[in-house]
Amino acid sequence: MRGWRHDYHTHIQTVKAYLALNQIKEANNFLQELEQDLVKVDSYVKSGNLMLDAILNSKISLADNKNIYVKCKANLPENISISDIDLCVILGNILDNAIEACEKIDENKRFIRIYISTLKNQLYISVQNSAKEELGFNEKNYITTKRGNHGLGMKRVKILVDKYEGYLNLQNEPGIFASEITIPLQ
Template sequence: MIVLRIPFISKRIEEKNIEYQNKLLEKQMQEVNNIYMTMRGWRHDYHNHLQSMKAYVEMEQYDKLNDYLDLLEQDLNHINQLVQTGNINLDAVLNSKISFAQSKKIDVEYKATCPSKLVVSDIDLCALIGNLIDNAVEACEKMNESDGKQYIRLYIGIFKKQLYISVTNSTNEVVRKMDNEYISKKRGNHGFGLKRINIVVEKYNGYINRQNEPGVFITEIMLPI
């Protein structure tokens, strides 16, 4: 009975982890949509802001003008739009993850374009991208000063009528064999992230290739459009 229950328990744990991560992604996508609507609202009010500032200048109420500018600056500080791919939910995840990586003093280079509609669901795509960047950040944070520069290179685009995703990051780890044994040894968030990536790629009959050379880890993924 114990032997029979082990696969069931493992499957249940996996389902719980996926359910939890999906809820986090749904919350993040909602936050992105809120940011997007805030940006649209600010642009809509741009003319009104200019008129208000001109009025303060004409009345020589420079203190009030300065206060007004401070308020506008606070609004803009809540919006850090680094990437515009064409997919709103993907934009939310990328802007959040890239900003986080940069706050860790990791050098991030990125280029991303994406159709607004894909075969891959937004939740699966965001889970995939989110885990890829999270794992890259984690690898960079484990490096010592003597290991060299911490960096992440991200590319998302269309290649051979498929969605091509490439993430390259610096690392101090060297892995000779990257298979299920390697993934299972990665306990915690990194191990689960690798499994989640594999699940999404397999779900859509995609392609994944991982390469590890001294000082660098590369993941390439292709998914149907």
């Protein structure tokens, strides 16, 4: 995630520099080149929601490169009442954690299952992944295996789910970790 954030800031700064120098054509060319890079990734999921497709395809591509089997079913309208940024943060953190957990186990046991849809006027997100160990956590304190014991990603997910008056359910059993989110759609 840190690498993506670094690249994102670099890309934004590059476009700003072109625009500050009134080099519109160069800025446009740069953006088209970025778009072509995204098209290379955009081959796994077509959910109907552009932002969801972008984050899912990016993370699935990353998982695929790490020999993680991913099964994904996603269907979401283009316009939902959740901001694209918040949706990106929620899914990005959950999928980053799933990928990290899978990296810690044998390649032949690695999997991530993703299901995203609207059910009864709610956004429903389910992510299950293989995991090496059973983590200890409760609703308020998410225990992490990361150095420094920060676990900021899941705390951020919880804050955003709460922002939309949604529900976050985390379940952990030996060998599998599951995240379920429901968020009311207005």
